[in-house]
Amino acid sequence: xxxxxxxxxxxxxxxxxxxxxxxxxxxxxxxxxxxxxxxxxxxxxxxxxxxxxxxxxxxxxxxxxxxxxxxxxxxxxxxxxxxxxxxxxxxxxxxxxxxxxxxxxxxxxxxxxxxxxxxxxxxxxxxxxxxxxxxxxxxxxxxxxxxxxxxxxxxxxxxxxxxxxxxxxxxxxxxxxxxxxxxxxxxxxxxxxxxxxxxxxxxxxxxxxxxxxxxxxxxxxxxxxxxxxxxxxxxxxxxxxxxxxxxxxxxxxxxxxxxxxxxxxxxxx
Numbered sequence: 001x002x003x004x005x006x007x008x009x010x011x012x013x014x015x016x017x018x019x020x021x022x023x024x025x026x027x028x029x030x031x032x033x034x035x036x037x038x039x040x041x042x043x044x045x046x047x048x049x050x051x052x053x054x055x056x057x058x059x060x061x062x063x064x065x066x067x068x069x070x071x072x073x074x075x076x077x078x079x080x081x082x083x084x085x086x087x088x089x090x091x092x093x094x095x096x097x098x099x100x101x102x103x104x105x106x107x108x109x110x111x112x113x114x115x116x117x118x119x120x121x122x123x124x125x126x127x128x129x130x131x132x133x134x135x136x137x138x139x140x141x142x143x144x145x146x147x148x149x150x151x152x153x154x155x156x157x158x159x160x161x162x163x164x165x166x167x168x169x170x171x172x173x174x175x176x177x178x179x180x181x182x183x184x185x186x187x188x189x190x191x192x193x194x195x196x197x198x199x200x201x202x203x204x205x206x207x208x209x210x211x212x213x214x215x216x217x218x219x220x221x222x223x224x225x226x227x228x229x230x231x232x233x234x235x236x237x238x239x240x241x242x243x244x245x246x247x248x249x250x251x252x253x254x255x256x257x258x259x260x261x262x263x264x265x266x267x268x269x
Contacts, residue, residue, distance in 0.1 A: 001039075002203075005050035010215075015048060018212060021248065022219035025238065026227070029250055030262060034227055044202040044226055046219070051207060074168045081161045088154045095147050102140050109133050192218040192243045195225040202226055213246040220248065228261055 001019070004012055016037070023035045035044075112130060121127070192208045204222040209215035217238065224239045231241045234253035250258070 002042075002045040002047040004048045007050040008048055010048070018215045019046060019219055021216045022223055025216070025220040025248055025250060026223060026258065029255055030258060032262060035223065042201075044204065046204045046206070048206050070168055074165065077161055077165055077168070081158065081165060084154065084158050084161065088151065088158060091147070091151060091154065095144070095151060098140075098144060098147070102137070102144060105140075106137055109137055193222040195222045211246065213248060214243065216248050217246065218243050229257055232257060 001012060001016060004010075004015060010018075020037070023037075027034050109130070112133070116126065116130060192214070193204060193206045196203050196205070204219070204226065206215070206218060206222070209218055220238050221243060229239055232239045232253050234240055234251050235242075236245055236247065237251040237253045239254055239257065
């Protein structure tokens with residue numbers, strides 16, 4: 001291990017552990033010792049170099065967390081809003097029916113009162129009936145006012161939820177726009193690592209990874225050319241030219257290429 005930039009937030013031990021896992025990806029399937037870690041030797045030096053690539057990846061990772069959190073909150077509030085809206089519509093329909101019934105009963109009561117006032121008004125029984133009906137109507141009117149207050153509270157809660165949903169939606173659009181803008185700076189051939197050989201000195205430079213799995217995979221990918229392997233056309237393969245997967249195992253394409261290389265070396269030996 002050569003230069004290890006601390007801005008990646010990974011210790012030398014953890015980096016070495018990841019390198020050991022990357023080595024095992026190639027060695028275990030064929031049970032051959034392809035690499036040996038010797039701290040005092042420098043035949044193959046592995047560096048961890050921090051530049052704009054990791055900076056972009058770290059920024060995108062943070063934005064992804066914000067987007068996921070906001071999306072989860074948005075969906076939760078959306079469900080709550082929909083539930084409240086259904087509850088309100090049901091309560092409003094019941095309220096409207098009760099109001100209509102009350103108005104009909106109240107109109108009938110007023111006709112009875114008008115008839116009483118035009119008559120002799122000497123029937124105590126009829127008077128008591130009207131009085132009971134008046135009290136019942138007042139009770140119903142008070143119940144309707146209570147329902148109206150509850151409906152107004154529900155409307156305020158629904159409107160508040162709608163405003164929160166709108167704010168989150170605006171935030172999501174802004175974050176998505178920022179995410180896309182930053183992501184575009186990566187380019188189509190965003191390189192996580194690079195193997196090079198200059199004047200017999202072999203070097204692997206690691207520039208970017210977003211997780212431990214990605215680090216192990218990019219290390220395994222760059223160890224490939226260190227043993228003479230070329231890129232392959234299988235998108236899932238370790239030796240595919242883009243580091244698009246988190247899977248840390250060889251595909252049949254990788255294995256066939258490795259076995260062919262080992263067979264050639266055995267013939268030479």
